[in-house]
Amino acid sequence: MEIYIIRHTTPDIEKGICYGQTDLGLVDTFSEEFKTIKQQIPNNRDYLIKSSPLKRCALLANHLGSHVLFDDRLKELDFGDWEMKPWNTIPEETLNPWMKDFVNTTVPNGESYIDLASRINNFFEEIYHLHDDKNLIIVTHAGPMRAYLASVLNIPLEKSFNIKIQYGDVFHLRKEKDELKLISEIEST
Known part of the structure; x- marks a missing residue:
């Protein structure tokens, strides 16, 4: 089983x-960014493609294949009342507790990072049980990627933001004999 998380x-x-679950479009450099992504994925295989339903992921997923399955568990963190607000205008009395413990503190009318980690780990557990004979492409966001890679690498969630993930980054994993191995190099701070 080969897995490409993008x-x-x-x-x-x-x-x-x-922004988290706000449904944003993409900048006009998409074509160039897509070419770079496409070069990192072998095209001699069939892939099951799963994606966040948000436009910024769905567009990329649909360019990678004609049959995409969308899953809400792949969405970015729900920032609730903070969605689409400038970070510097979020009241300190709500922002500071979250900044001190973003793993466990729930964003007002949103979710906590531990909630995100739970749903993304649940997604991958299901994938491994239902599709362990398939190669996968998963298109998602930085938050779910960091949370999942933290579990793969045994990194505490509070340290997962040390994993650098840029727009269009591709991480390659391989499952062999019930063991998951990260093939891609991880850059961290």
């Missing part, structure tokens, strides 16, 4: 805005 390409939003 972060969506560059979203069309100005820097400094809090």
Whole structure:
């Protein structure tokens, strides 16, 4: 089983805005970013493609194959009341507790990072049981990717943001004899 986990390409939003599950489009460099991604995935295999249903992932997934299965568990963190607000305008009395413990603290009317990690790990457990004979492409967001890679690498969730993930990054994993191995190099801070 070969698995390619891909972060969506560059979203069309100005820097400094809090977005998670907001359904954003992509910037006009998508074609160039897509070519770079496509070069990292062998095209001599059939893939089952699963994707976050958000536009920034769905567009990429649909370019990778004609039959895509969408799964809400692959969505980015739900930032609730903070969605589409500039980070510097979020009141300190709600932002500071989250910044001190973003793993366990729930965003107002959103979710916590531990909630995200739970749903993404549940997704992968299901994938391994239902599709262990297939090669997979999974198109998602940085939050779910970090949470899942943290579990693969035995990194505590609070340290998972040390894993660098850029727009359009591709991580290759291989499952052999019930053991999952990360093939890609991980850059961390």
